[in-house]
Amino acid sequence: MARYIFIxxxxxxxxxxxxxxAALGALLQARGFSVRLRKLDPYLNVDPGTMSPFEHGEVFVTDDGAETDLDLGHYERFTGVPARMTDSVSSGRIYSNVLEKERRGDYLGKTIQVVPHVTNEIKDFLAIGEDEVDFMLCEIGGTVGDIEGLPFFEAIRQFSHDQPRGQCIFMHLTLLPYLAASGELKTKPTQHSVKELQSIGIAPDILVCRSEHPIPEKEREKIALFCNVRKEAVVAAYDLKSIYEAPLAYHREGLDQAVLDAFQISPAPRPDLSIWQDVADRIHNTDGAVSIAIVGKYTQLEDAYKSIKEALTHGGMANRVKVNVEWVDAEVFDLEDPAQHLEGFHAILVPGGFGERGTEGKIKAAQFARERKIPYMGICLGMQLAVIEAARNVAGIKTAGSEEFDHEADVRRFEPVIYHLKEWVQGNEKVKRKVTDDKGGTMRLGAYDAILKEGSRVAEIYGSTSIEERHRHRYEVDTKYREKLEECGLDFSGMSPDGRLPEIVEWADHPWFIGVQFHPELKSKPFAPHPLFSDFVRAAVETSRLV
Structure with a gap:
C-alpha cells in the first residue's frame, strides 16, 4: 500500500x-522509491480543456487522452512517470460523477450531501492505484481557506484517518514575506495559514517556506514552535535561476529527509542525484546561446506555452547552449512586415492554438522561415498553417484555407486544405465527431502511432520509422491535396498507420522545416530531451554560426 503525501x-x-x-517525487525516486503524482483542483470546470489559456495556462494531455492541469507536465518532466487520466480531477468532475450516480439511483433515494457523498467520491479517486507505488503525492490546488477547496481538505482529512497510522503526512507551502523597511522576514502569515489548516482538522508535518532571503535560525525555531512542527521539518524554498535546480536545492534543505523521518523510514536509502547534477551542469555550463522566436497568439501569458518553452530548454541542454526565447504576437504581422520582427532569430516556432485570430500572422511567419531558410517548427495548428502557406504561395492554391476559420463561409470562396476531422480509429474502435458536438473532450486526444517515411529527416531524427506521440486537435490536413503539395516539394513524411491522416510534413530542400500534427513538447524531459527539439536547437546553432 502506498504512503500518501498531501501537499x-x-x-x-x-x-x-x-x-x-515534482521535485520531491524526483528525490524519492533518487532514493529508490516508486512514485505517482496527482492534482486535485477545486474549480468547477469538468477539466481545463475548454478554459482559456489566459485563464489557466496550457492544457497538458496524457497518453490516455485526458486534458489536465499544467502541473502534471511538471510531474512528468521531473519524474518521467507518464501521467494518466486518474491523476487529475476537478470539483466539476467530482460533482458530475456524484450527480450521475444520483440520477441512476445509485444512492437509493438518499439526500445527497457534500459529506459524505462528495468527500467519498474524492476519497475513491485518491485510492485508485494505491498498490502500484511506494509513494502517492497528491497536490490540492488553491490555498487553504478557499471556499471551493473545503470538500477536498475534508476528504484528505478523512482519508488520513481511514488509513493505518503513519500512512499519510501533510506538507504545507507558505510564504515568508520580507519587509525591507524593518529588514526582517515575517512569520505571522505562515502561522495564520497553519492555524487555518488546523481549524479544519489537518496538522502539517512539514512546512515548506518560500522566501527571497535566508531564513535565520531564530525564525525557523519560531515557526516550528508556533506551528507545532519539528525544526528540521521547516524547509526553506528559495528563488532559483532554473526550476531544474529544485531537486538539488530541496535536497540541500533536507526536504526528502524530513519526509522519510515523518514516515519513520530508517535507515533512509542514500540518494543517487547524478541525473540532476548532470542537468544542473548542462544549465550552468553552456557553449553559447541561440535566439528562438515563438510566434503565437497567447504570448501575454507564458504559461500558455509552458511545455514548449521547457522542451526548448531541454533541447538547449542536449546541445549545451542557452536558448533565449522571445515571444512574438502573431497579430502584429497582420499590419506589419514580419521581417522587421523576425530578423536576427536563429529559428522560428509556431505553436498550436484555436480560432482564427492571429492565423494570417502565423502564415507569414512560416513563409518568412521557408523563404529565408530559417529553421522552422510548426506544432499542431503551426503545421496546418505551414501547409496553407505552401498551398497558397507554392502550389498556387490562392484560396487555400481551413474549415476551422471558414466553416460558415461559402465553400466556393476557399479551398479547405484543412478540414474538420470527422472520424478516426482509436484502439479497436472508430470515433466519429461532428462540427456541432460539444467542445469539451471531443478532440482527437492522447497517444497515437505514426509511420515515418524511410530516408526522411524525421526518420533520421527519431532513429525509427514508427513513433507514438500525443495529440489534441479537431482539424486535419486533407490528403486530397497531398499529391499537388508533394510535387512542389512539401513531403508528407509521417502518416497515421492507416495512411489517412497526415502527421508530419517537411520541406526536403530546406535546412530544417518540419511541421507536426501532434505535440512533441509533452514528452520532453530535462534528462531525456525530445529528439525533435534537440535537433531543432541543433539546427538553430548551425544557423547562428552562419550569421
Whole structure:
C-alpha cells in the first residue's frame, strides 16, 4: 500500500506547489522509491480543456487522452512517470460523477450531501492505484481557506484517518514575506495559514517556506514552535535561476529527509542525484546561446506555452547552449512586415492554438522561415498553417484555407486544405465527431502511432520509422491535396498507420522545416530531451554560426 503525501498551500497562490511536488517525487525516486503524482483542483470546470489559456495556462494531455492541469507536465518532466487520466480531477468532475450516480439511483433515494457523498467520491479517486507505488503525492490546488477547496481538505482529512497510522503526512507551502523597511522576514502569515489548516482538522508535518532571503535560525525555531512542527521539518524554498535546480536545492534543505523521518523510514536509502547534477551542469555550463522566436497568439501569458518553452530548454541542454526565447504576437504581422520582427532569430516556432485570430500572422511567419531558410517548427495548428502557406504561395492554391476559420463561409470562396476531422480509429474502435458536438473532450486526444517515411529527416531524427506521440486537435490536413503539395516539394513524411491522416510534413530542400500534427513538447524531459527539439536547437546553432 502506498504512503500518501498531501501537499497544500497557504498565504497566497502560485507559491510553487506543483514544482515542490515534482521535485520531491524526483528525490524519492533518487532514493529508490516508486512514485505517482496527482492534482486535485477545486474549480468547477469538468477539466481545463475548454478554459482559456489566459485563464489557466496550457492544457497538458496524457497518453490516455485526458486534458489536465499544467502541473502534471511538471510531474512528468521531473519524474518521467507518464501521467494518466486518474491523476487529475476537478470539483466539476467530482460533482458530475456524484450527480450521475444520483440520477441512476445509485444512492437509493438518499439526500445527497457534500459529506459524505462528495468527500467519498474524492476519497475513491485518491485510492485508485494505491498498490502500484511506494509513494502517492497528491497536490490540492488553491490555498487553504478557499471556499471551493473545503470538500477536498475534508476528504484528505478523512482519508488520513481511514488509513493505518503513519500512512499519510501533510506538507504545507507558505510564504515568508520580507519587509525591507524593518529588514526582517515575517512569520505571522505562515502561522495564520497553519492555524487555518488546523481549524479544519489537518496538522502539517512539514512546512515548506518560500522566501527571497535566508531564513535565520531564530525564525525557523519560531515557526516550528508556533506551528507545532519539528525544526528540521521547516524547509526553506528559495528563488532559483532554473526550476531544474529544485531537486538539488530541496535536497540541500533536507526536504526528502524530513519526509522519510515523518514516515519513520530508517535507515533512509542514500540518494543517487547524478541525473540532476548532470542537468544542473548542462544549465550552468553552456557553449553559447541561440535566439528562438515563438510566434503565437497567447504570448501575454507564458504559461500558455509552458511545455514548449521547457522542451526548448531541454533541447538547449542536449546541445549545451542557452536558448533565449522571445515571444512574438502573431497579430502584429497582420499590419506589419514580419521581417522587421523576425530578423536576427536563429529559428522560428509556431505553436498550436484555436480560432482564427492571429492565423494570417502565423502564415507569414512560416513563409518568412521557408523563404529565408530559417529553421522552422510548426506544432499542431503551426503545421496546418505551414501547409496553407505552401498551398497558397507554392502550389498556387490562392484560396487555400481551413474549415476551422471558414466553416460558415461559402465553400466556393476557399479551398479547405484543412478540414474538420470527422472520424478516426482509436484502439479497436472508430470515433466519429461532428462540427456541432460539444467542445469539451471531443478532440482527437492522447497517444497515437505514426509511420515515418524511410530516408526522411524525421526518420533520421527519431532513429525509427514508427513513433507514438500525443495529440489534441479537431482539424486535419486533407490528403486530397497531398499529391499537388508533394510535387512542389512539401513531403508528407509521417502518416497515421492507416495512411489517412497526415502527421508530419517537411520541406526536403530546406535546412530544417518540419511541421507536426501532434505535440512533441509533452514528452520532453530535462534528462531525456525530445529528439525533435534537440535537433531543432541543433539546427538553430548551425544557423547562428552562419550569421
Amino acid at each position: 497544500t498551500g497557504g498565504v497566497v497562490s502560485s507559491l510553487g506547489k506543483g514544482l515542490a511536488s
